[in-house]
Amino acid sequence: MPRSHRYAFIQGEDRRVPVTIVTGFLGSGKTTLLNHILDDPNHGVRFAVIQNEFDVSIDNKLLTNKVIDELIEVTNCCFRCSIRGGLIKALKRLYRKIKNFDAIIIETNGMSDPAAVAQTFFTEEEINTRFFLDSIITVIDSKNIIPRLDEQKPEGVVNEVVQQIAFADKILVNKTDLVDHKAISDIEARILRINLTAKTIRCCQSQVEPLALVNTKAFTLKNITTRSPGFFHREIKTTHDPSIDSVSLSFPGCLNMNMLKNFVHDLIENLGFDLFRYKGVLNIAGMDFKFVFQGVGFIFNGNYSERWPHGEERKSSFVFVGRNLKGGKLALTDCFLSCICSPVLRFRLGEEVLARTGRDNQKRTFLGRDECHSDDQYHDQHEDPPKQPLHVQLDQEQVEEGWTRGRIIKLWDEGNPYRIELIDEERSNVWGPIDSDLFVKKAQ
Numbered sequence: 540m541p542r543s544h545r546y547a548f549i550q551g552e553d554r555r556v557p558v559t560i561v562t563g564f565l566g567s568g569k570t571t572l573l574n575h576i577l578d579d580p581n582h583g584v585r586f587a588v589i590q591n592e593f594d595v596s597i598d599n600k601l602l603t604n605k606v607i608d609e610l611i612e613v614t615n616c617c618f619r620c621s622i623r624g625g626l627i628k629a630l631k632r633l634y635r636k637i638k639n640f641d642a643i644i645i646e647t648n649g650m651s652d653p654a655a656v657a658q659t660f661f662t663e664e665e666i667n668t669r670f671f672l673d674s675i676i677t678v679i680d681s682k683n684i685i686p687r688l689d690e691q692k693p694e695g696v697v698n699e700v701v702q703q704i705a706f707a708d709k710i711l712v713n714k715t716d717l718v719d720h721k722a723i724s725d726i727e728a729r730i731l732r733i734n735l736t737a738k739t740i741r742c743c744q745s746q747v748e749p750l751a752l753v754n755t756k757a758f759t760l761k762n763i764t765t766r767s768p769g770f771f772h773r774e775i776k777t778t779h780d781p782s783i784d785s786v787s788l789s790f791p792g793c794l795n796m797n798m799l800k801n802f803v804h805d806l807i808e809n810l811g812f813d814l815f816r817y818k819g820v821l822n823i824a825g826m827d828f829k830f831v832f833q834g835v836g837f838i839f840n841g842n843y844s845e846r847w848p849h850g851e852e853r854k855s856s857f858v859f860v861g862r863n864l865k866g867g868k869l870a871l872t873d874c875f876l877s878c879i880c881s882p883v884l885r886f887r888l889g890e891e892v893l894a895r896t897g898r899d900n901q902k903r904t905f906l907g908r909d910e911c912h913s914d915d916q917y918h919d920q921h922e923d924p925p926k927q928p929l930h931v932q933l934d935q936e937q938v939e940e941g942w943t944r945g946r947i948i949k950l951w952d953e954g955n956p957y958r959i960e961l962i963d964e965e966r967s968n969v970w971g972p973i974d975s976d977l978f979v980k981k982a983q
């Protein structure tokens with residue numbers, strides 16, 4: 540449906556705007572759902588989106604090029620605190636623009652209590668006159684949900700995942716591609732034990748027909764007060780699980796991609812399951828494109844995305860949320876900061892150097908010529924963001940003795956400080972991954 544033919548939401552006397560709350564644990568697929576709804580050209584609905592972010596704003600950077608009529612970000616002082624105060628302000632800001640959209644989607648931050656968000660629509664008179672709570676949708680990650688449900692919390696601390704399921708009107712059992720049928724049935728049985736009335740929908744990549752989710756009037760006071768008799772009088776608790784913490788930072792400077800690969804690889808291998816969610820946008824030395832990464836547990840995803848706009852300060856930002864990060868908190872920040880490198884290199888274009896290629900001149904320490912792109916390919920590739928998945932190659936243990944004379948033929952080649960043509964029969968090309976004597980040194 541073309542966007543000029545608006546979907547008629549207003550029926551009868553009720554001219555209020557429907558609000559959908561999307562909740563779900565960290566990394567379950569909420570932003571994926573939002574993107575799916577916003578990308579769908581058929582519904583013709585104009586959306587205002589309110590995103591509740593961690594300390595560092597990264598999610599709106601992941602919602603790139605979307606048709607959003609209003610986007611408001613609500614950043615918490617602490618990633619687990621209630622978003623209510625910020626939400627009320629955001630909704631009031633939307634009063635003035637109410638003609639610009641047909642529906643609102645609120646994406647909560649994964650650790651929020653959906654009941655606290657829902658209460659806003661009943662305790663604030665001003666909000667209740669213009670908006671109504673249409674439904675609470677909880678997205679769950681089929682791969683990780685069971686251990687999260689089974690987690691033993693300290694006395695008085697709520698299990699966020701149980702809360703999110705308990706208050707849902709619809710539950711999207713997402714990431715079904717990562718589990719088998721039996722696991723999905725087990726998950727649905729567990730959901731039923733917590734919430735008897737919510738409709739469950741199995742999906743992959745949060746692919747659910749948008750109009751089955753928005754303006755369905757699935758939220759009813761009868762349901763919520765049956766599930767939670769104290770809903771209206773419920774005190775919003777902010778008792779946090781002390782073992783869950785977040786680390787975030789935004790900092791200037793450019794990062795050496797190869798150092799970063801080593802560090803991220805080790806980090807994920809060591810902390811694995813306890814890393815609930817991590818994401819970031821990084822400024823990689825020698826690259827004109829932002830490197831966007833995100834992950835849940837052991838599943839890491841990273842790629843170059845859009846070009847850094849002219850005039851925008853190139854900064855790196857990241858956020859990690861997990862269990863028992865405390866000890867590693869400083870180490871985590873330090874590791875990122877230790878990957879900052881100087882964009883000014885020690886050697887110049889054309890200069891002769893010694894490249895560390897390994898014993899017997901195997902020349903495979905960095906990169907064989909066949910794997911390097913020709914200059915034409917390089918330029919072609921840079922019209923679009925280069926696709927360089929973050930996977931780890933550099934292992935100091937594997938670097939054997941052996942140096943080969945070569946000539947620098949390119950500076951900052953795909954995140955590597957040097958591309959070197961070796962002076963040998965094959966004239967092989969290798970990358971100098973870090974500007975250090977460990978890898979590239981002055982020719983004698």
Ligand SMILES: Nc1nc2c(ncn2[C@@H]2O[C@H](COP(=O)(O)OP(=O)(O)OP(=O)(O)O)[C@@H](O)[C@H]2O)c(=O)[nH]1
Pocket residue numbers: 563564565566567568569570571572648649713714715716717742743744745816833834835840
């Ligand atoms: N394999 C698989 N991956 C998925 C699926 N849905 C989402 N993902 C991936 O899971 C990761 C987290 O997805 P998001 O949509 O960002 O999750 P989120 O709930 O918004 O995360 P936070 O807001 O950070 O808590 C991303 O890397 C997605 O690409 C799915 O159905 N299958």
